[in-house]
Amino acid sequence: MAxxxxxxxxxxxxxxxxEQWLQAHGCEQDRNELHCWHLRQSTWEAEIWLDIDQLSVRxxxxxxxxxxxxxxxxxxxxxxxVEDAVFAGP
Structure with a gap:
């Protein structure tokens, strides 16, 4: 899939x-809340939500x-x- x-x-x-895009960046989907993804980098970690009208990152x-x-x-x-902003970290 391209x-x-x-x-x-x-x-x-x-x-x-x-979902493929998030996985390609090392994100793991939450098994209980499928709209929530987790990302762990060497110096930071984040939660990403696919909300109704926006992508949210904590x-x-x-x-x-x-x-x-x-x-x-x-x-x-x-x-x-979005990729440049989110995956650059906090």
Whole structure:
């Protein structure tokens, strides 16, 4: 399965393509909450949600005093823009 071009907005990606994209970046789908994905990198970890109108990311214990940092990206953004922002880390 080939992904649409990276300048395609996320809302033009079928759900299986978005799931493939997340898996390709090392994300693991939550078995109980299928819209939730987990990502562990060497220096940070995050939870990613495929919400109704946006992709939400929470970087765990990445802020001041160990607080979580949360960001949201509308599906109207291109896959490349979201990829650059999310996978760069907190």
């Amino acid at each position: 992904l649409p071009s990276n300048d395609t907005p996320l809302y033009n990606h079928p759900l299986p393509d978005l 970087y765990l214990k990445a802020g001041e005093e160990g607080r979580d940092i949360q960001r949201a990206f509308k599906y109207s953004l291109s896959r490349k823009d």
